[in-house]
Amino acid sequence: MLNENALNAFLALAKTGSFQDAARLIGVSNASLSRYIVQVETETGLTLFNRSRNNSKLTREGQEYLSVAQDLKSDLERYQRRVVDLGNTNGGMLRIGCGPLTTRTLILPVLRKVREEMPDLRFEVLVSAYARPLDLLQKDQFDIFVGDLTYTPEADDVEILVVEKQPVVFMAHPAHEIHERGPQSLGDVFEFPFASPHLHKHWKATLTKALGGDARAAQKVAALPQIESDDYAFLTSLLERPDIIVGGMRGAFTELLASGQVKEVDVIAPPFWNICASRKSNGDSAALNLFWSTLVELNTISQ
The missing domain is CATH 1.10.10.10 (Winged helix-like DNA-binding domain superfamily/Winged helix DNA-binding domain)
Structure with missing residues (x-):
């Protein structure tokens, strides 16, 4: 061996x-x-x-x-993690894989409520713009995934729930010139420096279609974003100056909007993001079941 x-x-x-x-x-x-x-x-x-x-x-x-x-190597790492979990006397560990847009909007409120019932439970929140999250879920890299599931291979042992579609919003500093122009198309928005998490091929195809679907649209989208990061704290910090537009879910900007530090760009026909939650069908831990049921409770989710 x-x-x-x-x-x-x-x-x-x-x-x-x-x-x-x-x-x-x-x-x-x-x-x-x-x-x-x-x-x-x-x-x-x-x-x-x-x-x-x-x-x-x-x-x-x-x-x-x-x-x-x-x-x-993946099997050995998974074995080592499970052994650690078995020896953990403080309530166990729940590993949550998620896309960068979901952390504050979906993960944070669920995590807070779960901790009220299981205060000793430990959480590992793994944030990235995963290209093949269901593959990682099936390999036990995390217990639950919440995010974009554009890539959905045959996965008979995976339970998937679809969260209600949510619009992508665009934020800029209140002094950004785009606010003076009234309602803007997506093409207008992308004339300015744009920052966001990774735009995988599904999102690039969606934006290309929204911009007209021609070669010029494809060329414009291929250059996006000019600043790319899975760290939303970094992305929102870019809004301290009036030269960048940042795209994401409204929940990521709640505090900045309330304080007046940013202003939402008025966009005509914004795109919508499909958010899904997934777990292995045979997952039966109390922590996983509680997190899953709380996610369902706090969000409009359908089978």
């Missing part, structure tokens, strides 16, 4: 292509790294690297084995 040190060595060398860099990456000597790579090749019976003086590249067999090793 391949040990974890040898697995890490293979993955590091596959990533860097350099024995020296791979050894530095995992904190071992070059000699130890070489020994681990020999262990992997002996265990598999395959030649995994083409070695030269300056680099080591994966062979065809090595490239095919890479996905096996990555899956094994």
Whole structure:
């Protein structure tokens, strides 16, 4: 059975292509790294690297084995997390994967209410513009996912709920010139520097269609956003000056709107964002069930 040190060595060398860099990456000597790579090749019976003086590249067999090793690494990490959870005497851990637009609007109010009933429960909120969240859910990278589910592979063991559609809003500093122009089209909005989380291909297609669907629209959308980040605290801080427009869900701007620090751009026919919640059908922990039922309670959700 391949040990974890040898697995890490293979993955590091596959990533860097350099024995020296791979050894530095995992904190071992070059000699130890070489020994681990020999262990992997002996265990598999395959030649995994083409070695030269300056680099080591994966062979065809090595490239095919890479996905096996990555899956094994994920399985080991999942096993280690579950063991930690079993030994946790403080109420367990709930891992929530979510897109950057959902944290304050959906996750925060649910988390607050769940903590009232389970104050010892620990939460890990993993925020990113995930491209394939259901794959990660099925691999137990998180217990529940809340966000955009444009990518939906066959997932018989996953329960999916659809949150009511919510409009995407656009915010700017009160002194931004766009407010003086009256109602604006999306094309007008994108004439100004624009900041948002990652716009994956579904969103780019949606915006391209909204802007007319021609080559000029596609070219404009391909350049968006000019500033991209999954950190909404960073994005909203950009609104301190009147030169940026930031897009998102209204809940992300609640405090800034109330204080008068930002002003909503009047947009004609804004796009809508489909928010979904998902969990594995066999998930039966008390914490997961409570979070799920609270999410349903606080939001208009339909099967």
